[in-house]
Amino acid sequence: MTRSSYVRGLTRFDKGDLSGAVADFNQAIQTQSDYAEAYFYRGLAYSDLRQMPTSKLLRHLNCMLKNNQTLVRCPARHL
Structure with missing residues (x-):
């Protein structure tokens, strides 16, 4: 799941369904x-x-780094 x-x-x-994406990511984070x-x-x-x-966005990025994960992809609009 x-x-x-x-x-x-x-x-x-x-x-572009950002609110829906947030809900799905929240569900993934709740589980793991x-x-x-x-x-x-x-x-x-x-x-x-x-x-x-x-500041909260930076905390999200910090969490990613602490978990030593490599992103599979990054949307070009955020590079």
């Missing part, structure tokens, strides 16, 4: 609290929605 929530979140993110990629993309979605202060 964790992986499917994450993949569904990526699909929604890519289609160290899911770095879900934290990362949730942070990007929140940022695009302008609903997350920079």
